[in-house]
Amino acid sequence: MPELPEVETLVRGLRPDVTGRMITGFESTWPRQIVGMDSLAFADRIYGQRVERLWRRAKYLVFDLSSDVLLVHLKMSGRLYVTPQGQPRPDDRWVRAIFLFDDGSDLRFSDLRKFGRLYLVGNMESITAQIGPEPLDESFTPALFAAALTGRARSIKPLLMDQSVIAGVGNIYADEALWRAQIDPRRAANTLSSTDVERLYHAVRGALNDGIDHEGSSINWYRKADGGTGEHQNHFNAYGQQGRPCGRCGGPIHKIWLGQRGTHFCPVCQV
Ligand SMILES: [Zn+2]
Incomplete structure (x- = not known):
């Protein structure tokens, strides 16, 4: 999607x-x-x-x-x-x-x-009243992000994909953001330190901005307005990379199922 x-x-x-x-x-x-x-x-x-x-x-x-x-x-x-x-x-x-x-x-x-x-x-x-903040807006601060995660015992990845927590993040960019932040997608949100949350805040924004810079990911049906494909699928670090070497530590990227979604991460350097 x-x-x-x-x-x-x-x-x-x-x-x-x-x-x-x-x-x-x-x-x-x-x-x-x-x-x-x-x-x-x-x-x-x-x-x-x-x-x-x-x-x-x-x-x-x-x-x-x-x-x-x-x-x-x-x-x-x-x-x-x-x-x-x-x-x-x-x-x-x-x-x-x-x-x-x-x-x-x-x-x-x-x-x-x-x-x-x-x-x-x-x-x-x-239609949009229940949707959380826009992660790329100036008004979205690390403090706001931390507040949204406070006390949540759910795994961090499904929480990132929850549109009432943060707007616009789905399976691809959740995997990419967690890889950047070196956080295991299965971690309960309430076990993240304030440093983890700060790192994840920047990772989410970085992953989304890189996706925009590459005009999106054309892994299935998505096409640009002119019918062309985006390029971001050529720059994935985690999503769809199972079996390939992690770009940071060289260990293989794993794929697991988490909340019914395919989840890609490096079990060595995402902790
Ligand atoms: Zn790694």
Whole structure:
């Protein structure tokens, strides 16, 4: 599933092509992707609204419209791309929704697995109120991170992936952050010292920023707005590296199951 760096990269790629555009039509071939209303009501309500801003909250793409907010969650296999006016329509049989724009271009939501979701709401708080802080915001401090972990007896890795604790971190970047911080993913959060927490804080931000610098990880369905692949899968230290030598100590990276998720780490230098 796309995580913070993938969604951020997609937002940056789409932003120039969608900002300022007015929505002049909406078509859906998979109405169940729309949450809380049928596709006719959705089309009626979004018609004539202009895209004022596109940004990201956690793993959601957030389109601020003239009077509503459109949130898109890509889930497993969602893709979003703009087809400019006059360009041949891409041969894509997994397009589930098309937003038509006033300049003849359109925004397509393609989703093989059909888990992606569209929300059209007056106020996004109804969807995002329970989500924790954005790890790359200036307001996210080591003290805030420490407070979120205080007294938690759960293993640190599932806690990092808990969206109510911290926004946007999933399986890839949790594994990468813990490798950087040299912390065993199975450690109970309440056994981390303040030095461990401080190191993990910087590791989480470092892993996410590196992911953004490499335009995300294209290990499965994630593609950038232009259809190209991200490069971060070529820079993994732990995720998917089982059997390969740890880049720090040379010992083999192990794969275990933790909270039903494949978890990759170095048992020698992550303690
Ligand atoms: Zn190692």
